[in-house]
Each structure stands twice: as C-alpha cells, then as structure tokens.
Amino acid sequence: MLVLYTLLLMGPAAEEARPLTLLNRLSLLRLLAGEEICYDAYIHKAGIWFHVGEATFKVEKRKGPTGGLLLRGIAKGGKFGYHIRMLWESYLDGKTLLPTLSVNTKTGSERRFERYLFQKGEVLYFKKKHCHRPDCKNPAHFVRKTKWFGPIPVGKETVHCPGCKDLRHYIWRLIWRHKVNEPFLDMLSAVYAARTSTFRPGASFIVPVVKSRDRWHVKVTAAKEEKVKVSAGTFDCYKIILEPHNVGDRPNAKPKFSGLFGIQGTISIWVDKVTRVPVRIKGSIPFAFLTLYCDVQLKRATGTPEAFKLAANDILGRAPAAQ
Ligand SMILES: [Zn+2]
Ligand SMILES: [Zn+2]
Numbered sequence: 001m002l003v004l005y006t007l008l009l010m011g012p013a014a015e016e017a018r019p020l021t022l023l024n025r026l027s028l029l030r031l032l033a034g035e036e037i038c039y040d041a042y043i044h045k046a047g048i049w050f051h052v053g054e055a056t057f058k059v060e061k062r063k064g065p066t067g068g069l070l071l072r073g074i075a076k077g078g079k080f081g082y083h084i085r086m087l088w089e090s091y092l093d094g095k096t097l098l099p100t101l102s103v104n105t106k107t108g109s110e111r112r113f114e115r116y117l118f119q120k121g122e123v124l125y126f127k128k129k130h131c132h133r134p135d136c137k138n139p140a141h142f143v144r145k146t147k148w149f150g151p152i153p154v155g156k157e158t159v160h161c162p163g164c165k166d167l168r169h170y171i172w173r174l175i176w177r178h179k180v181n182e183p184f185l186d187m188l189s190a191v192y193a194a195r196t197s198t199f200r201p202g203a204s205f206i207v208p209v210v211k212s213r214d215r216w217h218v219k220v221t222a223a224k225e226e227k228v229k230v231s232a233g234t235f236d237c238y239k240i241i242l243e244p245h246n247v248g249d250r251p252n253a254k255p256k257f258s259g260l261f262g263i264q265g266t267i268s269i270w271v272d273k274v275t276r277v278p279v280r281i282k283g284s285i286p287f288a289f290l291t292l293y294c295d296v297q298l299k300r301a302t303g304t305p306e307a308f309k310l311a312a313n314d315i316l317g318r319a320p321a322a323q
Contacts, residue, residue, distance in 0.1 A: 017197075017205040019217065023183055025196040026097035028311050029069060032059040032192070035303040037277055040231065041077060043285065044293040053077015053084075055296070059192070067094035071188050084108040090189040102186035111165075115172060116186050116210060123178040123210050130163050131171045141169045176213040178249070184210040194220055195276035196311070199238045201225060208247075215248035228270045228279050230297035235279045237270035275304045 039055045055075035062068040073088040087105045092098065099118050106112040113128030131141050147157045161169050178184070185193055190209045197205045199222040207218045222238035229235075246253055267283030277298065285294040 019182060019206045019208040022193055022197055022205050022207060026193060028196040028308060029097050029192055031305050031308040033061045033069060035059045038300045039296050040299045042295045050079055052079045068092050071192055073188055082109045084110060088188045090186055092189060098183050099186050099189045102188065121180065123180060123184055124174060125176040125212060126172045127175050128170045128172050130169050136160055178210055178215060182208065184208045184215055187211060199271060199276060214250055214253045216244040217247050219243040226270060230280055232298040232300055235272045237272055237279050240269040240271050274309045275301065277301050
C-alpha cells in the first residue's frame with residue numbers, strides 16, 4: 001500500500017489471504033469510476049506544523065473499445081524554497097483490471113521519471129535519463145559547442161550533449177526486467193486493490209507490489225478500530241499495519257520503500273471502515289535533504305458509490321458484474 005515498514009505484529013495467527021484472493025476482487029474497482037479523493041499534507045519542522053501541499057486521486061473510465069480505468073494521482077506543494085509536483089498514472093486493463101502501464105513523474109526541485117510496463121510473464125521497469133548512447137544519431141540530442149585548441153577558441157562544432165536538464169535529450173532506458181509468474185501491481189493500483197478487500201480486525205491479506213527493482217508481498221492487517229478526526233470529518237477507521245516481504249530478485253533489499261507522497265519509514269495508516277479510503281497517513285518524508293515528520297489528512301472524498309461501500313461487508317467477495 002502506501003509505504004511498507006512496520007515493526008508491529010499482529011498477535012494470534014491472523015487469517016491471511018493470498019494475492020490471488022485479492023486480485024479476484026479487482027472488478028469492484030469499476031464501481032469507483034468518477035471517485036475523487038483529496039488530501040492535505042503537513043510537515044513538522046522546528047516544533048511547528050506547516051501545510052506543504054495537496055494531493056488528488058481520481059478514477060476515470062478509459063475511452064476506447066477496450067474500456068478499463070485510469071487511476072490518476074497528482075500531488076504538489078513545497079515550502080522553504082523547495083517545491084515538487086508528482087504525477088502517478090496507472091492504466092488498468094478493461095477485462096482483468098490489472099495494470100498494463102504505470103507512469104510516475106516527479107518534477108520541481110527533484111526530478112524522476114519512471115514507467116512500468118506489465119506484460120505476460122514480466123514487468124519492465126524503465127527510467128527516463130539523459131541520453132549517453134555512443135552511437136546516438138538523434139539530431140535533437142546534438143548541440144553547438146565551442147571548439148578549443150588549448151586555451152584558444154577555434155570555432156564551433158556540433159556534438160552530442162554530454163548532459164543537461166533539457167528533457168528533449170532524455171530517453172527511456174530499461175532498468176530491470178521482472179520475471180513473474182503471478183500478477184504484480186504498481187504502487188497506485190496497489191492502494192486501490194487494497195480497497196477492494198474486506199477489512200476485519202485481525203484479518204490480513206496480501207498485496208503484490210512491484211517497485212523499482214524489487215517486488216514485495218505486502219501483508220495488510222487491520223489492527224484495531226479507532227475514530228479519526230480530520231478536516232473532512234470524523235471517521236470510524238481501521239488502523240492498518242503493513243508488513244512487506246521481499247519476493248524479488250534482490251533478497252537483501254531493505255524492507256522499506258517510499259510510496260505515494262514519498263512517505264517512508266515506519267508509518268501509520270487509518271482507513272475508513274465503509275469506503276476503505278485512507279483517512280490519515282503519518283510517517284516521515286524526505287524534504288529538501290531533511291527527513292521530516294509528516295501527516296497527510298483526508299480533505300474531501302466524493303463519488304464513492306453505495307455499491308462499493310456495501311461490498312466492504314461482502315466477505316465472500318462476490319464482485320458485481322461488469323457494466
Ligand atoms: Zn542521444
Ligand atoms: Zn543535454
């Protein structure tokens with residue numbers, strides 16, 4: 001789900017559902033088309049809480065004959081001379097509601113461009129980087145540069161740009177090929193997939209997540225019931241515990257990664273009992289070379305249909321028919 005690291009463990013043998021149990025429920029996501037959820041983000045610095053940004057998550061129906069959904073998250077904000085804009089997009093297949101493509105873009109004081117392509121038996125992880133191909137022939141990557149003979153300029157020459165911030169010089173590079181024999185989800189679709197599950201105190205389910213070069217089975221447990229007050233109102237919530245288990249190609253990778261909002265470390269998440277919308281997320285966030293305590297709170301949620309709310313109580317997981 002959002003970020004995955006916690007030391008808390010559930011007590012007695014919690015009931016645990018395998019990834020496929022969850023993935024069978026993904027058709028419930030069709031009900032969420034039109035839903036919009038907004039958050040306010042705060043950070044704690046020098047004893048004061050500052051409002052630093054907002055994030056909006058939407059579910060849209062994709063146009064075209066194959067249908068499917070587009071999940072889109074936009075977060076922007078900044079403070080103290082640091083600013084950032086993040087965009088996440090996950091394209092879900094019309095039949096399976098599994099992701100086919102996921103794109104993450106971070107611009108502003110930090111830049112990062114990532115893409116995951118989901119296809120049969122593999123997930124390809126790409127990053128957009130400045131082109132350094134020795135055999136590159138793309139004229140858009142070439143720049144005019146002064147030619148020197150010792151300290152003396154002797155005219156101009158056209159050379160491949162050695163590196164800059166001009167995105168026209170950037171190309172997508174395959175970074176990692178994940179060989180998989182079961183479906184995996186990107187971070188954004190994982191949050192939505194988790195929302196299709198039934199939450200019951202003490203019960204767990206597994207969300208399969210691919211992130212960068214690693215793959216995780218994230219065990220999601222509804223630990224306890226709590227009331228949570230945020231600007232959107234007061235909600236009856238489950239406090240969620242996330243435990244990531246490394247199932248990827250790098251067994252020594254640390255069991256943590258930053259997720260939506262870039263939150264990392266040990267985090268706390270509260271999910272509304274009825275809509276399974278995350279209501280509050282607390283954790284730490286890297287902010288302008290510091291790691292600060294952050295608090296993300298639900299500001300507004302609209303368009304969650306009754307049918308999706310009712311499905312929360314549908315323990316047998318009977319998904320509604322596709323429309
Ligand atoms: Zn080039
Ligand atoms: Zn360049």
